[in-house]
Amino acid sequence: MATVRLAYAGDWSRVLGVTLGATPPIYTGASFGGILGAGLMAVDPAVQAGVLASAGGGLFVDMFGNSATLSGLVISLIGGSYDHGITVDQPDSDPVRAQMSLNLIQTVLEPGDGLALAGAAAPGKSLLLLEAFNDEVVPNHATEALAAAWGASQVSVRGSPATRVVALPAVWPPYVRSPLRALVQLNPAAHTTFTLQQDTRLYEDGSPPFVKLATAKVVDNPIATAHRLALDFMDSFRIGAPTAGP
Numbered sequence: 001m002a003t004v005r006l007a008y009a010g011d012w013s014r015v016l017g018v019t020l021g022a023t024p025p026i027y028t029g030a031s032f033g034g035i036l037g038a039g040l041m042a043v044d045p046a047v048q049a050g051v052l053a054s055a056g057g058g059l060f061v062d063m064f065g066n067s068a069t070l071s072g073l074v075i076s077l078i079g080g081s082y083d084h085g086i087t088v089d090q091p092d093s094d095p096v097r098a099q100m101s102l103n104l105i106q107t108v109l110e111p112g113d114g115l116a117l118a119g120a121a122a123p124g125k126s127l128l129l130l131e132a133f134n135d136e137v138v139p140n141h142a143t144e145a146l147a148a149a150w151g152a153s154q155v156s157v158r159g160s161p162a163t164r165v166v167a168l169p170a171v172w173p174p175y176v177r178s179p180l181r182a183l184v185q186l187n188p189a190a191h192t193t194f195t196l197q198q199d200t201r202l203y204e205d206g207s208p209p210f211v212k213l214a215t216a217k218v219v220d221n222p223i224a225t226a227h228r229l230a231l232d233f234m235d236s237f238r239i240g241a242p243t244a245g246p
Contacts, residue, residue: 004046024048026234029055030194031138038114038146042121049237051230053130053194056142057115057149060106063142065096068203068210069191070137078102089209096141096208115142118149126180126242127152128233130194130226133161133187134206141165141207144183152181155244157225160185165207173245180242184229186222193221194230 004025027050029037034055041050056063064074065088079086083101087094096102110116127150131143144166147154154160154168155175162170168183175182190199200216229244236243 004040004044023238026050026237027052028230028234029053031055031191035059035114035138039112039117041125041127042114042117042119045122048122048124049126049234049242051128051130051233052146053226053230054132054135054138054143054191055114055129055146056138057113057118057146058106058142059109059113060102061097062115062145063138065099065102066139066141066207068136068139068206068208071208071210074102078105091208115146115149118146121150124179126178126233126237127182128180128230128244129183130229131163131183131185132189132191132193133164133185134201135191136201136203136206137191139165139206144168147181147183150181152183155182155184157184157186157245159187161187175244176236176241178240178242180233180237180244182244184244186226188219189221189226190219193223194226195223196221197223 025047027037027040027047030053034052037050037052038055038057041047064070071088078101086099086101088096129147144163147168148166152168153171154163155171155173157173186193192199199219199221201219202212202216204211204213233244
């Protein structure tokens with residue numbers, strides 16, 4: 001929030017001739033930047049719009065335990081210290097949200113979790129979420145829970161199946177609404193779809209139980225599409241007609 005104040009209200013005229021317009025800032029963040037941005041978007045009145053890529057909420061009840069990449073860290077830290085019975089690879093009999101140790105930690109972190117804070121967001125804010133189908137780092141569970149908490153609709157684009165964890169209202173592009181709250185799912189794509197041209201997929205499925213592929217699969221990220229969606233949303237927001245999709 002302090003950075004937002006510095007960028008929006010600070011005097012930049014003496015910094016290499018840089019000047020910032022009076023237009024309110026639009027937050028953009030990917031991965032951890034998107035996770036932090038979920039909380040910022042909810043509580044900072046100076047930020048009226050944002051693009052969050054590969055972001056999510058519900059850190060311990062939706063994200064870590066359902067993440068192919070991060071779940072091992074959860075098991076080693078929590079299982080090795082005080083909950084020797086924790087398991088995240090049996091979703092049918094022992095779903096992640098039923099793990100009492102994860103719920104206990106989530107309770108402690110809840111005041112700063114973007115998912116819990118979503119309800120505090122001012123009704124006029126616009127948010128675009130970009131999700132990689134079967135994200136192996138920030139699982140779809142966490143992104144779609146955040147989208148639902150914001151009352152988002154899924155904008156259906158080519159190659160994008162319906163959300164797999166949380167059902168969202170389906171709409172078609174171009175989706176114009178003010179305020180706009182939308183999720184676009186990109187497929188095929190990896191967690192780094194907003195930052196890298198190419199990545200690899202290591203698991204058969206981004207959800208538990210996690211089964212590693214015999215050979216890593218190369219994924220050509222739709223980075224150009226992700227950036228175009230973000231830039232078009234920003235431009236349309238600035239002219240008062242927030243839009244998601246081509």
